[in-house]
Amino acid sequence: MNSCESLYSELFGDDDDKEEEDENDDLKFLDPIYEAEPPVIPGLRIYRNLLSADLSTQYFSWLTHAYFHTPGSTTNQGLHFGTFDKATPLGRLSTISQTLITPSMDFLFDQAIVNLYERGEGIGDHVDLQRFDSCVVGFSFGATAVMRLRPVRDRQTAATAYARELDFADPAEIQVVLRAGDVYILEGEARYGWTHGIPKTVGGGKVNIESRRISVTLRKLVKTD
Ligand SMILES: O=C(O)CCC(=O)C(=O)O
Numbered sequence: 001m002n003s004c005e006s007l008y009s010e011l012f013g014d015d016d017d018k019e020e021e022d023e024n025d026d027l028k029f030l031d032p033i034y035e036a037e038p039p040v041i042p043g044l045r046i047y048r049n050l051l052s053a054d055l056s057t058q059y060f061s062w063l064t065h066a067y068f069h070t071p072g073s074t075t076n077q078g079l080h081f082g083t084f085d086k087a088t089p090l091g092r093l094s095t096i097s098q099t100l101i102t103p104s105m106d107f108l109f110d111q112a113i114v115n116l117y118e119r120g121e122g123i124g125d126h127v128d129l130q131r132f133d134s135c136v137v138g139f140s141f142g143a144t145a146v147m148r149l150r151p152v153r154d155r156q157t158a159a160t161a162y163a164r165e166l167d168f169a170d171p172a173e174i175q176v177v178l179r180a181g182d183v184y185i186l187e188g189e190a191r192y193g194w195t196h197g198i199p200k201t202v203g204g205g206k207v208n209i210e211s212r213r214i215s216v217t218l219r220k221l222v223k224t225d
């Protein structure tokens with residue numbers, strides 16, 4: 001067993017035999033609660049505390065160890081492509097995501113991005129690339145972040161203009177507070193008609209992310225054949 005596997009066992013247990021029965025034990029299915037001010041964006045869902053504080057801390061530790069542990073490394077992103085092994089932490093998050101997606105979206109998630117933010121960091125306003133399907137699920141671990149969503153005038157341009165200056169339909173923006181254990185879903189209008197981003201500062205210069213935050217976003221690659 002390598003050190004990563006043993007940490008995993010320590011955190012999540014050795015679940016070779018009880019994988020099936022345990023699969024959904026950690027989930028606390030709460031009704032979605034929107035913290036965003038009206039108008040709420042169609043296709044945006046926020047599940048508060050979907051993962052308990054303890055479990056979120058375990059994910060945070062595992063993700064830190066698995067992706068951002070090399071001393072001196074400046075890596076702030078981990079990527080996963082392909083179907084998920086259900087016995088891994090990312091696999092568990094994909095299982096949760098599968099249960100949350102709208103039933104009409106009959107697909108399996110097969111891509112994950114793990115993003116690391118240190119204090120004061122953020123991500124520019126963007127629309128996730130078109131090569132990904134219409135539903136994106138995001139998990140938050142570590143420090144709290146405010147995510148900002150803004151409507152775009154031209155969806156086509158927005159879809160190819162990752163994190164650069166966009167033509168916003170109007171100055172409206174919706175702010176969503178994301179805490180450890182919260183899960184958000186972007187689909188439909190919220191996925192294509194609005195950008196999302198995490199500003200470095202909020203409310204007159206206050207630092208948005210105050211200490212390390214790790215997010216995991218899950219997507220499905222669109223078939224190109
Ligand atoms: O950190 C987050 O929750 C957002 C990440 C994101 O928007 C992305 O990776 O496309």
Ligand SMILES: [Fe+2]
Nearest residue numbers: 126127128196
């Ligand atoms: Fe994104």
